[in-house]
Amino acid sequence: MDDTQKYRDLFFEESDEYLQSLNDSLLQLEKETDNTSLVDDIFRSAHTLKGMAATMGYTTMAELTHRMENVLELFRNGTLEVTSKVVSVIFKCLDQLSEIVEDLRAEKEVEYDISELLNELDEMAREPGQQVEEEAGESAAANDNLQDYVLDASDISETDGKVIKSAIEKGFFAYNIAVKVTETCLLKGPRAYLVMNKLDQQGDVLQSTPPAEEIEEGNFDRVFKLIFISKLAPENIYDIIENVSEIEEVIVEKIAVDNIQEPKSPDMMEQVKDEIKKETSKPAGGKAKEDEKRSAGKDKTKEE
Known part of the structure; x- marks a missing residue:
């Protein structure tokens, strides 16, 4: 059989x-x-x-x-x-x-x-x-411009800021990523998990909104947000995410070091550097391009 x-x-x-x-x-x-x-x-x-x-x-x-x-x-x-x-x-x-x-x-x-x-x-x-009004509001939110969902620098905690600054100083890139699944997607959780898992193989997903557990259970509307550290160029990140089926749109934006709060603890800074080195010391590919945005191409071969 x-x-x-x-x-x-x-x-x-x-x-x-x-x-x-x-x-x-x-x-x-x-x-x-x-x-x-x-x-x-x-x-x-x-x-x-x-x-x-x-x-x-x-x-x-x-x-x-x-x-x-x-x-x-x-x-x-x-x-x-x-x-x-x-x-x-x-x-x-x-x-x-x-x-x-x-x-x-x-x-x-x-x-x-x-x-x-x-x-x-x-x-x-x-x-x-x-609660028709509430449902209508949620539906409208799902159709907003994806750019509105990208994390602002002020949304990054001091601790994560230290990790990001350390990573950038060691030659990595830090990215804000927003991903929207299709309206007809029935398995939001597995699709989102596949995106996060593939990114983790090429770097470190430092933060997710909603939290990873909720994303993997599909407890989000259509959009989830990530902070990702890697040596990959933006085009490589797009390729990884867009190769997952039922992804409608993706935005990848590079986080500038000037937008990160100055770390206050040198000891913690060194610890964070070691963690980034261990977790994200993977080969990079391609040349980085800042603030690239595009909708997920429908003519690509999707991974089911």
Whole structure:
């Protein structure tokens, strides 16, 4: 049995379990509408199912579970009441997901029209009493100019400033990096983790916003920010990041030494120099160009 078949078998086995768990939990939720622990379990099952489908490339299934997840999140934060109407729509989604899984298992090539279900889910997510203004604000923020997200020198802590200044004095470059994933990206966490991991192989990701743990879990809108130390030139950094799929836009800006606060502790300065030497003494490539900006090219070969 090849690896692909093993992954398929594992996907079907786990999908059956999660779909059954979702079905049983929804039946119970109809009787215990205030059971927040149960709502959390349902959300986590849907979230895992979405991730599994997206990883396998089953986009219709991933999209449907993604929209389900949006409604379930409203259950969790209390902005949507658990009613028989809403639960009924979720059950219809589970029936559709079960049908998709069975067809995939039988290797049937079927095109599904899930537009009606998606519309019903979207309608529920917009019903009166919900925090529409907040959601609209978050959506607008996601479409802002990426330049607005690049860290300012004043955002750099004194400790990180010491590390950056030391690195620059030892011949490294320090960069502000802002990365935006595509609006349709379902696996923000894994994409962001891949970007950070690849950069770490060529230098040191000194700081991230949000924190690395939140980024890797996908707890950010569409943009995450990094401070990166390396001997790489900006064009090499662009190549690394743009080679990851579902990256929409990237900005790389060189941090000037004049913008860094003067370190106050000589002893700490020496310690930081040693750390930078150990962690980022990797070969550099290309000639540095300051403040390069460009959107991620869609015609490049992307790494999945």
